[in-house]
Amino acid sequence: MSELTWAGDQRRFRLGIDELLALQDKLDAGPAEIAGRLRDGTWRVQDLQEIFRISLIGGGLEPKKAKALIDTHIVPxxxxxxxxxxxxxxxxxxxxxEADPVGKPEAETEAPIGSPQPPSTETAS
Structure with missing residues (x-):
């Protein structure tokens, strides 16, 4: 999830798996293809509308409010x-x-020097 300032306010945007699947269905393209269109300038108006609408809903905004924001701000x-x-x-x-690493921080996964190590689960062959 990202918090970004857009349309005059701090907003939460999230594209989880369900939202990515909805985006794929709406745009008939996968996430990498959509990102590529945005990057290389071949994007479509619907790309912008659906990315913002679906990610705002994924971030917790009511669908009607998301649609109203799109209609007001994604304009010619x-x-x-x-x-x-x-x-x-x-x-x-x-x-x-990158600011939200997956898993436990390194400090929690490595035992301090001199502390006992957990027993091995490997069997001798």
Whole structure:
């Protein structure tokens, strides 16, 4: 999940698996293809609309409110200003957030020097 300032307020955007599947269905393209279109300038208006709408809903916003924000802010004359953020939302879903590592921090997984090690589960051959 990402918290970004958009449409005059701090908002939560999330593309989990269910949201990515919905995005794929709506845009008839996978996440990497969508990110590529945003990156190389071949994006479509619907790409922007659906990325923002679905990720806002995934972040906890009510669908009607998400749709209203899209209708107000994803408009002719302002489309290009949303491309970079749309790409960041999709890229975060693909690659994750480096500030939010998966698993336990290293300090929790490595025993301090001199502390007893857990018994091995390997059997002798």
């Amino acid at each position: 004359g302002k489309l290009a200003s949303h491309v970079l953020m749309a790409w960041a939302i999709v890229a975060n879903a693909i690659h994750g957030d």
